[in-house]
């Protein structure tokens with residue numbers, strides 16, 4: 462794994478994974494742009510999540526709710542009142558910082574002075590104006606989590622799919638938080654993506670499902686290549702619990718800057734649906750909610766056995782996509798010493814996550830038959846739908862291998878003189894991790910590649 466953030470940042474920029482946002486204007490703190498390879502990696506990680514959370518289950522539906530929502534969503538969700546971080550100001554160097562890692566004695570992160578203010582609450586939501594009139598009422602917020610769109614669509618999804626408990630709704634999308642001190646590359650940023658599942662179950666079955674999802678989510682991260690020894694659980698208690706949570710287990714990963722939260726799995730009880738439902742008094746809610754004077758929908762489900770309406774409990778595994786990508790890159794980053802004494806940098810991504818699946822390299826870029834066969838193979842492999850297949854026409858195979866090691870391409874295929882002269886058109890297939898090369902007849906390459914990526 463990567464030992465320092467700097468080596469990751471530098472590789473990400475050099476090879477086109479991640480760039481500082483608004484770089485040509487001096488940057489925008491807490492915002493990053495994903496480059497040609499970053500977008501592929503991100504899409505692959507999202508696809509893996511969606512496959513595991515929606516396609517491979519029979520009890521989850523998908524959703525893509527709007528980022529801008531009625532401001533009442535945040536009034537009743539509790540975000541307007543409580544979605545804050547403690548912040549202190551330093552009297553010496555005039556900087557401002559998040560204080561939640563500071564214990565009894567408060568010390569400035571920037572200059573080390575203890576001459577700082579008492580912590581005060583800072584709301585992390587971005588406020589924005591909606592419509593052409595700017596007045597006291599015309600505001601809303603950019604969503605600070607995707608979850609609320611799921612709760613407000615609960616009735617729509619139940620009515621349109623006839624779901625009964627237990628079932629979940631999954632969503633991936635952007636969230637925004639005006640973090641006081643964004644830092645550690647894409648670990649803490651102001652614009653990021655979340656992959657969230659809200660899993661609804663009967664009250665009383667919540668603890669069982671909570672435990673289930675903690676285990677399932679850890680396993681998923683292992684399946685994305687994270688090593689068991691780099692994952693830890695943290696049981697969040699007392700004051701550290703979010704306003705909606707009965708209990709939370711954070712899944713931590715050993716990032717270059719230490720063990721930090723990668724995903725939170727929270728038992729949100731009946732807080733959210735209870736907050737957003739009309740006729741709250743009918744349900745005997747267990748959570749303490751604000752009295753709702755605006756909702757027009759009953760966010761409850763009919764319990765056929767007990768013959769009554771019930772507000773489900775909700776378990777939420779909430780993962781950060783950017784943090785996930787950072788974890789996957791950290792884990793994949795490998796510096797290897799080769800038998801000849803040189804070193805190579807390899808990103809040992811799981812094949813399904815690799816931004817480029819196969820690179821096809823003609824040995825000679827000015828030999829038409831070689832070029833033609835290489836292009837034909839590229840087109841054939843591209844049609845398999847596995848992701849990006851790169852036709853790499855630099856004519857320098859050694860350099861090509863090194864570059865593709867560094868971006869984690871699992872397979873490189875070279876087309877050489879043998880391929881156009883010998884029977885069966887043999888091409889050379891080189892494996893990223895073992896660096897072993899085998900010869901495969903061109904006609905069998907698609908089957909070889911499918912077999913490699915599907916298993």
Ligand code: ATP
Nearest residue numbers: 638640648649650653722723724725779780781784
């Ligand atoms: P933290 O304590 O690190 O601020 P949190 O507990 O506020 O995180 P949650 O509200 O539980 O985070 O959000 C769920 C997930 O969303 C987190 O586990 C993380 O992966 C991701 N996430 C939250 N805030 C950010 C951020 N500012 N930048 C990147 N990812 C984030």
